[in-house]
Structure formats: C-alpha cells, structure tokens
C-alpha cells in the first residue's frame with residue numbers, strides 16, 4: 633500500500649513571537665504561556681471541552697481570496713508553577729509515494745501516517761482511537777472528551793492533504809501535563825483517507 637500524501641515536519645526552537653489577538657485572546661496577557669496554531673488548508677474543524685468565546689481559548693477562521701481556509705487557534709496554557717520552553721512545529725503536505733509512517737503508539741494498520749507531540753502515551757492512544765472511529769471532526773472532538781474526561785480545550789482539524797498550500801505552524805509545550813497533539817492520517821476500510829491535526833491543551837480558567 634502506498635500513501636498519496638506525506639507530512640513534513642520541521643522543528644525550530646527559535647523564539648516564537650506571540651503578539652496581537654486571535655479572537656478575544658490577547659496574546660500579550662501574562663503569563664506568557666500562549667500556544668498558537670496558524671494553519672491553511674483546513675477543511676473543517678470542531679472543538680470540545682471548553683467554549684471558544686472566552687479569553688483563554690480562541691479560534692479565528694478567515695476565508696481568503698484563493699479559497700484557502702486559514703485557521704488560527706490560541707490556547708492560554710496552564711503550566712502551574714512549571715516553566716517550559718516552546719517548540720515550534722511547521723508542517724506541509726506533499727504528494728509522494730511512501731510506505732506507511734506511523735510514529736505513534738497505536739499500531740492499527742488503518743493508521744497510515746502518525747506524528748505525535750504528546751508525551752503521555754495513554755492519552756496519545758486514546759486520541760488515536762477516537763480518530764479511528766470517524767471522519768467527522770465533531771464526532772471525534774466529542775469522543776475525545778468523553779473517553780479522556782479531561783477538562784482541557786480540544787481542537788480537531790481536518791486537513792486537506794490534496795492541497796500543496798496546506799501548512800500548519802504550531803507552537804507546543806512538550807509537557808505531558810498540559811499539552812498533547814497528534815497529526816494522524818487514516819485509511820478506513822471503506823471511503824476516503826482523512827488526515828487530522830488534533831490538539832489538546834490544559835488552559836487557564
């Protein structure tokens with residue numbers, strides 16, 4: 633079996649400049665534990681766990697003239713009294729043929745691509761199990777909340793793997809107690825492949 637998409641991940645430890653606003657989230661407000669995602673090529677998204685109309689978890693979607701859906705997400709992360717440095721992840725999709733690349737703990741053969749930034753492997757596995765159940769972001773977001781029972785902000789983005797302009801730039805904390813994201817591509821027995829960027833963050837109240 634070959635993949636018709638692949639996700640390239642580029643890491644950078646360069647300082648993530650957080651300024652400006654995303655929805656009602658003011659990225660200048662202390663503590664400076666804001667994580668943001670700026671993405672193009674998102675077909676659909678859904679959230680669970682927290683409303684997105686507060687000041688600590690916000691989403692803004694912009695329709696641009698070339699029909700790209702640009703999505704921005706902000707999380708004001710609750711790190712408690714710990715300090716963590718931010719890691720920057722940048723990814724693009726490209727159409728080349730390769731064998732399955734599953735870097736995650738879940739070895740279901742329907743997982744044809746998987747890249748975790750989720751150090752809690754129990755949680756990582758739960759997220760992937762939810763992703764395997766449905767190609768509907770709304771179902772997956774609710775299912776993650778139900779199975780993890782975490783009081784975290786949950787964002788499920790369905791990524792267009794056919795669009796060469798698809799980009800996801802995200803800042804993350806490699807902290808198992810406050811962040812988990814999984815980039816997962818699934819080839820169901822029936823129907824089309826689907827690719828999700830799933831993010832879970834413990835946010836300030």
Ligand SMILES: *[C@@H]1O[C@H](CO)[C@@H](O)[C@H](O)[C@H]1NC(C)=O
Nearest residue numbers: 649650651668670801802803
């Ligand atoms: C996303 O865009 C905002 C400005 O709207 C910026 O402050 C932030 O650093 C960007 N995030 C990433 C991960 O590039």
Ligand SMILES: *[C@@H]1O[C@H](CO)[C@@H](O)[C@H](O)[C@H]1NC(C)=O
Nearest residue numbers: 670671672702722799800801
């Ligand atoms: C992601 O970052 C790259 C620069 O590294 C930039 O060219 C691109 O426009 C950014 N994408 C988004 C969706 O912000």
Ligand SMILES: *[C@@H]1O[C@H](CO)[C@@H](O)[C@H](O)[C@H]1NC(C)=O
Nearest residue numbers: 710711712713714715716809
């Ligand atoms: C951080 O908080 C925890 C629990 O609230 C406490 O046990 C720990 O000593 C604190 N650490 C620091 C460096 O303040």
Ligand SMILES: *[C@@H]1O[C@H](CO)[C@@H](O)[C@H](O)[C@H]1NC(C)=O
Nearest residue numbers: 734736737738739740741742
């Ligand atoms: C998947 O992993 C489990 C436990 O790690 C193992 O028992 C099982 O054989 C693996 N299945 C496949 C298809 O590799």
Ligand SMILES: *[C@@H]1O[C@H](CO)[C@@H](O)[C@H](O)[C@H]1NC(C)=O
Nearest residue numbers: 752753754755780782808809
């Ligand atoms: C890891 O995730 C599981 C499932 O959500 C949770 O029960 C456990 O407490 C988490 N472990 C840590 C260290 O956060």
